[in-house]
Amino acid sequence: MSARRRPPKNKSSQKNSASNSVLPSFPKCYKKNSKPHKFCPGCGHPIVLKMLGQAIDELKIQNKSVFLIDIGCSLLAWDFYNIDTTQTHHGRTIPVALGFKRANPEAVVIAYLGDGGAYSIGMQHLVHATLRNENITTIVVNNMNYGMTGGQMAPTTITEQPPTTTAPFGRKEKYLGTPLKGPEMLEKIGVPGQYIARMSVDVPPQLKLTLKKALQHQMDKKGFSFVEALSYCPNNWKTNAAETIATLQKAKQEFPTYEKEL
Amino acid sequence: MPQKENRQFLQGNVVAAHAALAAGATHFYGYPITPSSEILETWVNLVGDPAKPNKSPVTKEPLQYLQCEDEMTSGFAMIGSCLAGKKAFTTTAGPGNILMQDAFSAAEALRIPTVALIMQRGGLSTSTVIYSQEEVTLTCLGGNGEGFRVVYSPHNIQELYDYTIKAFNTAWKYRYPTFVLGDGYQGKMHGEVNLHTMDPKSYVKPKPILLSNKGKNKKSVNLRNCYDQEEEIYEIIEKYRKDFARDSKKIAExxxxxxxxxxxxxxxxxxxxxxxxxxxxxxxxxxxxxxxxxxxxxxxxxxxxxxxxxxxxxxxxxxxxxxxxxxxxxxxxxxxxxxxxxxxxxxxxxxxxxxxxxxxxxxxxxxxxxx
Structure with a gap:
């Protein structure tokens, strides 16, 4: 048993580099005893978290990062990484992050939250953190509904997606308002130099690249960086694999992927 | 070492801000509300130009402040700075105290040593801006929690100064959110006060809660507020109850x-x-x-x-x-x-x-x- 568990060091590193070239590696910053993760099958969060984990590994910032998460599905990541973590709710993750960064400017501070926390109940924090150019990285996972509470309409719900429990006839914009576009909104109020991007979970390498750029932006002390990750929620969308992918493609029409340094 | 005397005639809110300085606080987050606003204004003046801020007389670190977009930000940003190991504080009153209970509940759940100076307003809801003792229940037992908090109720300006200093040391010694509960009269009245230096023996040094362990074989600190098992959270509340009962003997006055x-x-x-x-x-x-x-x-x-x-x-x-x-x-x-x-x-x-x-x-x- 012990021989299998502890292979010689040089062999193990050979194995790692070999797997790197074929498949994305299992991030080193993962907390292994919390795997398998707690997210629903088919959820987009683990893809975002895996890409974030790889970005953290590549930037070698595991020991100086703090990972701050919000209520809702993102809180399932409270022990996802072997990285110091805490959790709040209602988008207050952003104030906690900026309070931490102001007290420890050398830390790499990541606020990780959903579209409800960032764009609805905690919107003011996102707006003012952008205006003040707080030197933190904010990652918003946009799955176009309130996942943890059972699939209610979110500020990001679009007409073309499967009905939500609180807009069972679809989001009729005349009655229920228009979907909110986070990155586009921040662009309008942002400060020159800020990094703002939207990427989606169906293109993990590009997603990793944007996350890495956002973190590097913070490490270079260039101010606020923001990535929206457009994501899947098959459990609440009630979609099979093909429909899930099709829904994400429709969502991309409404929420195009892009990146911008203002 | 004797405490240095410094007799002055000052407004209560100004005195409270000076007490935070003497206690070694470095980070302040606030949102204006009568009758507590002069604490924010005084601290801003103590910090000076944010481009070249003054330093804490206790820690020699640069002082900081942020006028936030609302009380939730003040409360949670204060939590963030406490997690990073800095003595952070805030101030509020009345409807602001209600909004900030969200952060105070979180601080109670995670045992974050926040310090809040509450200057009670009068009456119900918005009501008067002057004075009353109607934020006692809210400050002691507000939020979804069990009141694992320390609340000092000073009765004059000198005590406002002394107990504000004490609040920071109690918070960091025992790790409970700590409050100084004043009121509109205490905040707005002028009086004679001795702005003495802190007794160095009473000073409790703050320590980071996250990123505290920089060793090579670092084990991460994974804190959370959310539990899915009844028994899991029950055990934590039980532990807090016992801790609070034990610490009460030393804290209560x-x-x-x-x-x-x-x-x-x-x-x-x-x-x-x-x-x-x-x-x-x-x-x-x-x-x-x-x-x-x-x-x-x-x-x-x-x-x-x-x-x-x-x-x-x-x-x-x-x-x-x-x-x-x-x-x-x-x-x-x-x-x-x-x-x-x-x-x-x-x-x-x-x-x-x-x-x-x-x-x-x-x-x-x-x-x-x-x-």
């Missing part, structure tokens, strides 16, 4: 006067107890056997002190600028006693919610209602 021969005891707190003390002095000059007790900490209540004050007395008289927010806290403690000499004490109340209470009001009430 009260003040008493003339208890030995007193037949009746006035119980009040904060600025009302200043008037009550004066009234008790006047009544005793007329031979009335009346005593005085006030809790300095509203959470936790000094139970041994309270029982000593009440045991065997004929009656206690609660005097409050609220409809019994203090008396509910105290009665709760008294009910936990099995001693009939405590449980049989008669209760009288003089409640004047949102009104100022003078020594004359109290002596008149006692003359009419106490034999």
């Amino acid at each position: 009260s003040e008493s006067l003339f208890l030995d021969d007193a037949e009746s005891v006035i119980i009040s707190h904060g600025i009302v107890s200043t008037a009550a003390k004066e009234a008790v002095g006047r009544l005793r000059k007329h031979g009335q056997k009346i005593g005085f007790w006030r809790p300095i900490t509203l959470r936790p209540i000094d139970l041994p002190g309270l029982l000593k004050a009440v045991k065997g007395k004929k009656e206690i008289i609660y005097i409050e600028s609220a409809l019994g927010q203090l008396s509910r806290l105290i009665n709760d403690e008294l009910m936990s006693s099995n001693d009939n000499r405590v449980r049989n004490v008669r209760i009288k109340t003089m409640f004047k919610p949102a009104l100022g209470i003078s020594p004359r009001d109290i002596t008149d009430f006692i003359s009419k209602n106490v034999s």
Whole structure:
């Protein structure tokens, strides 16, 4: 048993580099005893978290990062990484992050939250953190509904997606308002130099690249960086694999992927 | 080392900001609200130009402030700075105190040593901006929690200074969110105060809660507020309950006067107890056997002190600028006693919610209602 568990060091590193070239590696910053993760099958969060984990590994910032998460599905990541973590709710993750960064400017501070926390109940924090150019990285996972509470309409719900429990006839914009576009909104109020991007979970390498750029932006002390990750929620969308992918493609029409340094 | 004296004539809110400076606070987050705004303004002046901020006289680190977009930001950003190991604080009142309970609940759940200076407004909801004692329940037991908090109720400007300094050390020593509960009168009135330096022996050095372990074989600290098992959270609350009961013995404070021969005891707190003390002095000059007790900490209540004050007395008289927010806290403690000499004490109340209470009001009430 012990021989299998502890292979010689040089062999193990050979194995790692070999797997790197074929498949994305299992991030080193993962907390292994919390795997398998707690997210629903088919959820987009683990893809975002895996890409974030790889970005953290590549930037070698595991020991100086703090990972701050919000209520809702993102809180399932409270022990996802072997990285110091805490959790709040209602988008207050952003104030906690900026309070931490102001007290420890050398830390790499990541606020990780959903579209409800960032764009609805905690919107003011996102707006003012952008205006003040707080030197933190904010990652918003946009799955176009309130996942943890059972699939209610979110500020990001679009007409073309499967009905939500609180807009069972679809989001009729005349009655229920228009979907909110986070990155586009921040662009309008942002400060020159800020990094703002939207990427989606169906293109993990590009997603990793944007996350890495956002973190590097913070490490270079260039101010606020923001990535929206457009994501899947098959459990609440009630979609099979093909429909899930099709829904994400429709969502991309409404929420195009892009990146911008203002 | 003797504490350096510095006598001045200042406004209460200005004094509170100076106390935070003397206590070694470095980070402040706030949102203006009457009657607490001068704490924010004074701290901003103490920081000076943010491009070249002044340094803390205690830690020699640069001072910081942020005027936030709302009270939730103030509360949660304060939590963020505390997690990074800095003495951070905030101030608020009334409706702001309500919004900030969200952060205070989180601080209670994670045992974050936040410090909040609350200057109570009067009455219900928006109401008056002047004064009352109607934020006692909210400050002691607000939010979804069990009141694992420390609340100091100073009764004059000197105590506002001294207990604000103490609040920072208590918060970081025992890791509970800690409050100094003042009011509009204390915040806005001017008075003589000794802005002495902190006793270095009492200083509790803050330590980072996250990113504290920079070793190579670092084990991460994964904190959370959310649990899916009933038993899991029950165990944590049980632990906190035991911790709080243990720490209460060291934290709780009260003040008493003339208890030995007193037949009746006035119980009040904060600025009302200043008037009550004066009234008790006047009544005793007329031979009335009346005593005085006030809790300095509203959470936790000094139970041994309270029982000593009440045991065997004929009656206690609660005097409050609220409809019994203090008396509910105290009665709760008294009910936990099995001693009939405590449980049989008669209760009288003089409640004047949102009104100022003078020594004359109290002596008149006692003359009419106490034999």
